Amino acid sequence: MKHSLSIAKGPKQRLFLAYLNSEFAKRAVRCQAALEITADGSFKARVHTVFGEDFGQIELQWVFDTSSTGELLSVDVSPVGEGIDGPAVDWENAAQDVVNSAFRSAFNERRTRTVRRQLLYYIGPQLDGEYWFRDVRLAPAMLDDPSPVSINSERVVALDFVVDSIDELDALYLASEFSRRWAARFSLLLDVDLYELHAAEQVWVYRPEVSRSERLQRGVYDIPVRLTIMPRKGSMFGAGARGSPIATYGRTTGTLKMPPEARRVLRGLDDLAEPVKNAFDGAARLYQIGLSLLQRFPSAALAYRVAAIDALQQTEAGCNGFSEFMRKYSPKAAADPKVLDYLHSDIRSSHFHAGKFDLGEFSAQRHLDIVTDPDTAHHSRLRSLCFEITREALVNWMLLIAAPPCS
Structure with a gap:
């Protein structure tokens, strides 16, 4: 037949x-x-x-x-x-x-609406409370964390949302796609890598109470992940406080707080043309990859931030390349033209095309030296400036294009 x-x-x-x-x-x-x-x-x-x-x-x-x-x-x-x-x-x-x-x-197009939950992890202080973005909820997944402001502790947050699916398997596919996209967006906004755990992975952990190391499976498994209804606002956590403006560079003290412009940025994405929206999500994902590499491979982390900017600059017809985009959206970069050539040539291109690690992954890490030589001091300043201006450009693009003040 x-x-x-x-x-x-x-x-x-x-x-x-x-x-x-x-x-x-x-x-x-x-x-x-x-x-x-x-x-x-x-x-x-x-x-x-x-x-x-x-x-x-x-x-x-x-x-x-x-x-x-x-x-x-x-x-x-x-x-x-x-x-x-x-x-x-x-x-x-x-x-x-x-x-x-x-x-x-x-x-x-028969579909059924269901509530889904994805657990995401990150290293840093606890999320201050629950944050709502229409039908999307981001909140701490654990009550009464004993060390909420510790900066080197792994945290788990619940990303709750709804999907319109044809069956349970389709709901799983759509939920996975949704959570990856929104994890990238929140990673960019919060400047932390929100990652999923692979259930099959087992890692070494140290148990001080018995003075022994054991290989155990990672993850929190006593948190409900199957929901029938969306949690009510305030039923588990109070509303998270507004954090420092998104343009603030560097970590602030206390718990992790969502920047006040986050809702405006995410709402503004809905009004962007589809190619621009996809470019933004691609840039957010590249930025998130950079965050995941930062501790081990800072050169790669910075190269991915440059790649994120390259993804955005291609959406602007009047912007001819990376350096012009940076001069337009980063005042600090515009004031230091040499750093732009360094970023695109010595960091991005040399890393991806020649295997170069200009931030010293193969060099001796003399973090305990009291007196630093001039070259090391200059390189340290340059590294800090590069991370700062790449985020400045991404943030200003978001504020001017994705979330203009008049919107």
Whole structure:
């Protein structure tokens, strides 16, 4: 049985395939897939399914043809062997019902709204309280932390949000995509790396009470992650205080607080053109990668901050390159032209294209020296300036483009 589909590459095709996968997941007791790609770029997806029905099992082979331009052309369904254990059944009607159900659901875009929670971790002082951004909640995940202002403690926060999905598996996919995007945004705003843990990882930990090291799995596992409703405002934590302005450089004392401009920046993203919004999220992700590398590989961390700015400057038609973007959005960079060439040549290009680590990853780290030589002192000042002006440029872009004062 061959069924013509003719669904062009894009959102509609992805939606149809999502519903089709949902139908397979509901009906199949066993599934196996393989992909055949031809030299011209077209491909066939072969799916072997065994459907468990009230009357027995139907074993079918599905062949999906996709053109070299990405158009989903057709699906050809045929029985495998006898095709069924049990009474005779019209397998064609069963297969047709699967395809038609996916088509109807995709056409109607039937979705269910569910609440999801993702636990994110970071190193630093505890988040001051809960912060709400429409249907998105960021809050500490643990009550009564005994050392809320310790700067070298791992913290866990709950990112709560809603997704409109077709089934549980689709909800997991969408929640993962959503949490990664918002973790990058919050990492940029808070200037801390909000990371997920990989459940399979086990690390060495020291237990001072028994004077012994053990290899244990990382993570907090006594915090509920399955929610049926969004937590009520103030039910667990009070509202987080407003922190220092986003333009403030460097860590401030006390708990971790969201900058007062955060809501305006995130709300302003909704009004940006899609390419600009995607560039912002890409820049936020690059900045977050830099934060994750900062302690071990400062040269790479700074190179990723430069790459984040490169991602943004390409959205401005009148801005010709990295240095012009920096002069436009960083007054400190405009006052020191030499640092711009250093950032793009000695840091970004030399690191990515020549494996250079200009901030001294291979050098002796003489942090305990009382007297510092002039070259080291100059390099230390330059390093600090580079981190400061790259954040200054990103912040000023956010305030002027993503969240202009009149919005």
